[in-house]
Amino acid sequence: MTLAVRVPEELSARVPAEQRGPGLDRDGVRLLVSRGTEVSHHVFGELPGLLRAGDLLVVNTSPTLAAAVDGAVGHTRVVVHFSTRGDDGRWAVEVREPDGRGTTRARACVDKGTVVRLPGGGRLVAEEPLSPRGDRLWWARVSRAEVTAVLREHGRPIRYAYTERDQPLSVYQTVFALPAPDGSGSAEMPSAARPFTARLVAELVSRGVQFAPVTLHTGVASAESHEPPYPERFSVPGESARLINAARAAGRRVVAVGTTAVRAVESAAGADGVVRARAGWTELVVTPERGVRVVDGLLTGLHEPEASHLLMLEAVAGRAAIDRGYDAAVRGRYLWHEFGDVHLLLR
Numbered sequence: 001m002t003l004a005v006r007v008p009e010e011l012s013a014r015v016p017a018e019q020r021g022p023g024l025d026r027d028g029v030r031l032l033v034s035r036g037t038e039v040s041h042h043v044f045g046e047l048p049g050l051l052r053a054g055d056l057l058v059v060n061t062s063p064t065l066a067a068a069v070d071g072a073v074g075h076t077r078v079v080v081h082f083s084t085r086g087d088d089g090r091w092a093v094e095v096r097e098p099d100g101r102g103t104t105r106a107r108a109c110v111d112k113g114t115v116v117r118l119p120g121g122g123r124l125v126a127e128e129p130l131s132p133r134g135d136r137l138w139w140a141r142v143s144r145a146e147v148t149a150v151l152r153e154h155g156r157p158i159r160y161a162y163t164e165r166d167q168p169l170s171v172y173q174t175v176f177a178l179p180a181p182d183g184s185g186s187a188e189m190p191s192a193a194r195p196f197t198a199r200l201v202a203e204l205v206s207r208g209v210q211f212a213p214v215t216l217h218t219g220v221a222s223a224e225s226h227e228p229p230y231p232e233r234f235s236v237p238g239e240s241a242r243l244i245n246a247a248r249a250a251g252r253r254v255v256a257v258g259t260t261a262v263r264a265v266e267s268a269a270g271a272d273g274v275v276r277a278r279a280g281w282t283e284l285v286v287t288p289e290r291g292v293r294v295v296d297g298l299l300t301g302l303h304e305p306e307a308s309h310l311l312m313l314e315a316v317a318g319r320a321a322i323d324r325g326y327d328a329a330v331r332g333r334y335l336w337h338e339f340g341d342v343h344l345l346l347r
Contacts, residue, residue: 003305003323005330012162013340016171017195027195030334030341032302034317034325041332044195044342053208054252056243058261058295059193061213063177065185066155066169067220068104071095071116071124079104080116080124081158082151083137083187083220084232090139091147092130092230094220103161110138119154120145130230137220137230148183158188158220162337172338175201176213176257184233186218191338192258192300210247212240216264216282228308229263231283236268238277244294245275253346255297259309262286262295262316269293286312288319297346302329302336317345 017028031042033050042050051057067082077098084092095116096104116124122145130137142150157172174193179185205211216234244265247254256262267282269275273293286292288311298316303309305326313322325343334341 003310003326005305005326007302007305007330007336009162011330011333011336011340013335013337014162014164016167016339025197027197027200029195030332031344032325032329032332032334032341033344033346034321035346036318037320037324039325039328041328045200047200047344048203048207048209050344051204051207051209051255052253054210054247054250056210056212056247056252056254057204057299058212058214058240058244058254058256058265059176060174060190060258060260060264061176061178061215062190062217062260063179063185064157064169064172064174064189065187066151066157067187068158069118069150069155071118073114073116078107078116080118081187081220082147082155084217084230085147085182085184086139090127090141092137092219093124093126093140094137095126099161101161102166103159103163106136110135114138116140118142118145118150120150122150133227136227151183160337163339178213180215180217184217186216186260187220188218189338190216190218190258190260192261192342194338195342196257210243212243212265213237214240214261214264214268216260218260228285231281232260232263233280234264234267234282235279236264236275236277241268241275241277248273248294253296254294255299255344255346256295257299259298259300259312262292262298262312265294266292286315288314291315297344299342299344301338301342302326302334302340304336313345317347321345 027044081094097107099105114126126138129135172189268278
C-alpha cells in the first residue's frame with residue numbers, strides 16, 4: 001500500500017513534545033481520530049473522553065534499549081545498531097556509517113566474517129544475513145564482552161536524521177516499559193505509547209478503561225527502505241489473553257496501542273479469534289487480505305506514505321479511512337515520526 005499524499009520535510013517532529021514549549025508534557029501532541037472516513041481533530045489529553053468505559057487498551061511493555069554503539073571496521077568508524085537478541089546468544093545487527101551530523105547512513109560492505117571492534121575490547125563478527133530478502137541485518141556473535149554491558153556502558157538510543165539532537169534514553173521509554181530480566185528490549189521505541197503519562201493512565205482507569213499488557217521487542221526499522229517486519233520476540237500473558245477474550249465476548253472494544261501490540265495479540269489469536277497465552281517468535285505480517293481477528297481499533301503514529309505498516313492500518317480500518325485520515329493529517333500540519341502526533345483508528 002502506498003499513499004498518494006506527500007509529507008513535507010518540515011512535518012517531521014524534531015524534538016519531543018515536552019521540549020517544544022514551557023508547561024508541555026508528553027501528552028501535548030495532537031490526536032487525529034478516524035471513525036471510518038469521518039475525521040476529527042483533538043489533543044492527546046482528550047483521549048479519555050474519546051474512549052468508553054469497558055474499552056480495553058492493549059499496550060506493549062517492551063523497554064527501549066540504548067542500541068546504537070560506536071565501533072570500527074579496520075580503520076573505518078562505524079555505528080552498530082543492535083536489533084534483536086537470538087535464542088542462541090547471537091544478535092541481529094545493522095552496521096552503519098556516521099554521516100557527520102550525529103546520525104548515520106546505510107553501509108553496504110558487510111560480508112560474512114566482517115569484524116567490528118567494539119568499545120571495551122569486544123569483537124563482533126558477522127556470520128550470516130538475517131533473511132534471504134537482503135543483507136541489511138546480520139546475525140553476529142560478540143566475544144570478549146556481554147552485549148547488555150556494552151549497551152549499558154557505551155550505547156545510546158538510535159537516532160535518525162530528521163531529529164534535532166541526541167536525547168537521553170529516558171526520552172525513549174514509554175510509561176508502560178518494564179525491564180526484561182534477560183536485558184532484552186526494543187531497538188526502537190514502541191512510540192505509539194509515548195504520549196501517555198501516569199496522570200493520563202490514572203484518568204483512563206478512573207473512567208473504566210482497562211489495560212492488557214503484552215510484550216513485543218521491536219527490531220531496527222530501515223531508514224532507507226520500507227521492508228516488511230522481520231521476525232520479532234513477543235509474549236502474551238495468560239491474564240492479558242483472558243482480559244481480551246472477556247472484552248470481545250461482552251462486545252467491548254479492543255484497541256491496540258501501536259502496530260507492535262497488534263502484531264503481538266494477533267500472533268496469539270487462533271482462527272476462531274480466541275487469544276491464548278503465547279510466547280516466542282512471530283513472523284506474522286498483518287495485511288488487508290489476512291485481516292485482523294481481535295482488534296477493533298488502533299492508536300498509532302503517522303507513518304511514511306510508502307511504509308509497510310500501512311497495510312496493517314488498512315486491515316484495521318479500511319483503505320478509504322487511511323486515505324482520508326492521511327490527507328487530513330497533511331492538510332492539518334500534523335507531525336510525523338516517533339516524537340510526532342498520533343492517529344486513533346476506530347472501525
